[in-house]
Amino acid sequence: MKINDLQPKVAIMMATYNGQKYLDKQIDSILNQTYHNWELFISDDKSKDETLEILKKYQKKDSRIKKIIVNNGVHGPFTNFYNIMRFVKKNYKDEFKYFCYCDQDDIWEKSKIEFQVKKIKGFEKKFIDTPILCYSDLRLMDKNGQKSNKLLSSFTHIKLENPYNIFFSHRYVWGTTIIHNEALWDLMNIDIRIPNSVSHDNYIGKYAAAFGKIFYLDKALVNYRRHGDNVSGVPHGYNFYRGLLRAFTKFPTVLENHSKTYGSTLFFIRNVPYKNKLLDELEIALTTGGIRAERFVKEYSICTAKDIFNQIAFKLILYSGMYKYSKDFRI
Structure with a gap:
């Protein structure tokens, strides 16, 4: 029996745009995961650099990179994520147990998916048939991939102790750290045209807060690259x-x-x-x-x-x- 037969299947959704400088490191970190039963789906927002060529090279290398599509609709970082989410929801119904989201310029820790699947399975045993979302801390690294000892939680209070706070602030759930279950996926309405001003991670988090459970994992599972062109910045606390x-x-x-x-x-x-x-x-x-x-x-x-x-x-x-x-x- 293959190990994949024992592991619930995970969908990873990635949005790319002009990511050639850092993309290979992120994809390598996915390929090197200790958890093996995943498939990667990518929407590219009509990159003008070598991003698509890099993606196709990796797709030939690993068949788990299942589909690369081009966003021919409204452009923008969040609508690009919704584009790949719609594709997966339309074409892969009931195939996946858990769902993750991936930026193009970060680096995942090798145990990210394995750790998150173990945690969310434990929560599902306690909260049966409940939509569940887990997210984690991030470790900051510079544009060259040099890791620091600084965590995002040191700069802003990302632990969502009160889930209803998510309706009033976007500082908590960061998309690249998310894993959620099929019950939450089935609830989400992404057939509508969602404006690019509505971030995909906060939109998903709102569903979990309104209809299910959100759990913060006090561990840095993603190395968050800061290079000056990030869509999201680092919030600051204020004395x-x-x-x-x-x-x-x-x-x-x-x-x-x-x-x-x-x-x-x-x-x-x-x-x-x-x-x-x-x-x-x-x-x-x-x-x-x-x-x-x-x-x-x-x-x-x-x-x-x-x-x-x-x-x-x-x-x-x-x-x-x-x-x-x-x-x-x-x-």
């Missing part, structure tokens, strides 16, 4: 003085971020397969503001940041409803 400075100089940016977050949350609520009490109350809070928003924050113990200035900004923007008048609130 008293830095927070005060940000309150005065960066408020437009804070408002813009909240506007995008609340807009993507309303998009999510209005496209789920069914609503529950949480989502009904959340929609009222976001569309009404004021007392209804304050009641929601208190009822669900929402707190998206530890420093006082971010807390004040969060409540001011939400309660006043000023985000609805921002040019970034488009959904």
